[in-house]
Amino acid sequence: MKRVPARFQWSIEMQLQCPFCGWRQVAEFRCRGVVAEFDPDTVSGVYLRVNRTDSSIEYWQHLNGCRSWLRIWRNPSSGEVLEIQALDSLVQAVNPE
């Protein structure tokens, strides 16, 4: 997994590297939820989360920017962003495989 360079680490505001726009403040983005780990058609898929303190895969949208949907690998304990990918289409967001 490619590491995002630790740029802007001094900043008090988290920054994310949009694949289209470059580094932007996190205020421009909105987290759209974690990637489902259960069958989305079941009760588990709707409600349950596998809460790992060291890794999290989420959908984000560059809402106040280019509005593209992104998939982000993060470490929720350290706050480190490991990888950011653009989603080809919304279909992928709903059903990643």
Place this chain on the structure above:
Amino acid sequence: MRQPQQRYSGWSLAKAAWDGGSYWHRLWGATPLQDAYDVVVVGAGGHGLATAYHLARDHGIRRIAVLEKRLLGYGNVGRNTTIVRSNYLLPENHNFYEDSLRRWETLSHDLNFNVMYSPRGMVEMVDSDDGMNTLARQGNAMRLAGIDSELLDRKALARFVPEMDLERPRRFPIVGGLLQPRGGTVRHDAVAWGYARAAAALGVDIIEDCEVTDVRTAAGLATGVETSRGYVQAERIVFAVAGHTGAIGTMLGVPLPIETNLLQAMVTESVKPILNTVLVWLYDDAETYISQTDKGGLVIGGKLDGFASYNREAQWHRLAEVVEGAVAMLPQIAGLRLLRQWAGTCDMTMDGSPIMDRLGYDNVFVNGGWCYTGFKAIPASGAAFAQFVATGTAPDLIRHFGLKRFADGTLLDEAGTGPFPVEH
């Protein structure tokens, strides 16, 4: 070593003043960790300590340990904005929180420790007529349950909160509000200390710097916990770990309907009394609440940061938004400096209501999912959950907070937002 419990009174104060302060004992002693307990409570925060206290006081369980990863009261019980209230729409919620509010009223006497309950009133304010309709419905639901609430129009609100200039033009005008006169604030640290002192006096071992890393099981039951200080045998295990409840579910192989988000709060420098109530302003898609501590600082809070996090590093843009809301509400505080800003990890459930249930095993209990409203629930939660742990049957007050509500669809979605961990 345990010391005899001191009773605080005017007489003890005078006695301590006479002998220069050396009279005071420690609030709770540094007791050693034993090998086996009847009940091990994980997490020395408000809910954990209150549960341990009620287990010892009401149910006569003698061998209880409260294990804390870091320091007592270092988590959300020391990070909240100290507001207590029971203004909820759903009967399951307002009856529970009303029980809690009644316990707050007498808690200082019960614990013999001044928790500084201050019923200064709590006003929820909205920016639209739609919002007023929602508040009217909520207030009527409360009044039907015998809980005090008062719908304030603009004029009545101006009379109740003269500090706020309602004629001032705002982008989101303040139209009115719902007042709960018995709502108010409680000194949050005193709650942790008071419960710890009272529990320790009843023989509860409070062990700080002792992290639980795993649960040992045999024949379908939990037998004890692995900790950073070695194995501790336990007949029953209670998890009251706030923001890490979801991680506990993962540890036990039981995924929970929880996502941990950050909520930040801040306090200004101390000023003379300028605000004699708790103000909550719901405007547009945002929210700001503000109250003045007895020390004089204004405590301000807002909405969640908006994504999963465990590291308590809050985002700047949310802080800016909360401050904007506070200054729009009370422009006269714009010149104050912020002294401190901090964040707490909130275990957000998918319907915004707490989870009090067994977790995976018959003798493992979880008290969590309090979202960002766990502080005001502490007294009721401690008493009801202790009864659940001691008898094995959930009392009526908390029966509907079980995990099965997610499977059978009896959700307690107070905000009506659907299955998202965003709103309480």
